[in-house]
Amino acid sequence: MSSKVILGYWNIRANGEPIRLMLNYLGVDYTEVNYYKTDDKSDWLAVKESVGIPFPNLPYLIDEDVKLTESYAIMRHLARKHGKLYPETDTENRFCDQLQGIIYDFRSTYTKTLYDRDTHDESKAQFLAEFPGKMSKFEKHLSSRKWLAGNRLMYVDFMFAEFLSCLQLWLPSCLEPFPIASQYLKTFDSLEPIASYRSTKRFRQLPILRKVAVFGGQFE
Incomplete structure (x- = not known):
């Protein structure tokens, strides 16, 4: 019997939630090790060098003999292993590579804004000014396909959908001008x-x- 998959991450959504969504979608039996029980991250730092991963970081995935860090590497591994959510052609592969970079950059501006306490008003104003243009590109892109990379659900959809979900918690009406993305x-x-x-x-x-x-950053 194969051992249970282990996902290690902070006890927040952030980069871990798309992986959690994938694990549940794929029906993977997994256990999660949560960190960040202390503000100084000492619970993670105390074990970081002993988890047996070549480049220890969060999130990490232990899947039998596979030990991985980096969100997209983990997601691509899961998609490949389970024969779902992974590109089938070189064209799809290149497209997903491009999309993951675009989503990462888009999401990074959002997280940077929310972590910017010193000049938050200015950062938020800039984000809101740039958001319609960025989102319009996704709106147009999705007008001719069901999912980001075509008519098949792929791993990049889990990162993008999670980003939109979190974005709506911050800006509840942000997708109203974008009915296709909303759908x-x-x-x-x-x-x-x-x-x-x-x-x-x-x-x-x-x-x-x-x-x-x-x-x-608040807990429920």
């Missing part, structure tokens, strides 16, 4: 494994980010 998110949220996972105590709507964030 995309509703379709993702209604996937049975996703809806089932979110109905359990395992799912936490908050916190999204660490406690120092202007928004999303």
Whole structure:
């Protein structure tokens, strides 16, 4: 019998939640090791060099003899291993590579804004000014396909849908001008494994980010 998969991450959504969504969608039996029980991260730092991973970081995944860090590397591994959510052609592969970079950059501006306590008003104003243009590109892109990379759900959708979900908690009406993206998110949220996972105590709507964030750092 194979051993249970282990996911290690802070006890927040952030970069860990897309992986949790994938694990639940794929029906993977996994256990989670949560860190950040202390503000100084000492619970993670105390074990960081002893978890047996070549480049220890969070999130990490231990899947039998596979030990990985970096969110997208973990997601691509899960998609490949389970034969779902992974590109089938070189064209799809290149497209997903491009999309993951675009999503990462888009999401980074959001997290940077929420962690910017010193000049938050200015950062938020800049984010809001740039948001319609960035989101319009996704709106146009999704007008001709069901999912980001085509008509098949792939690993990049889990990162993008999670980003939109968290974004709506901060800016509840942000997707109203983008009906196609709104429907995309509703379709993702209604996937049975996703809806089932979110109905359990395992799912936490908050916190999204660490406690120092202007928004999303509070616990439910």
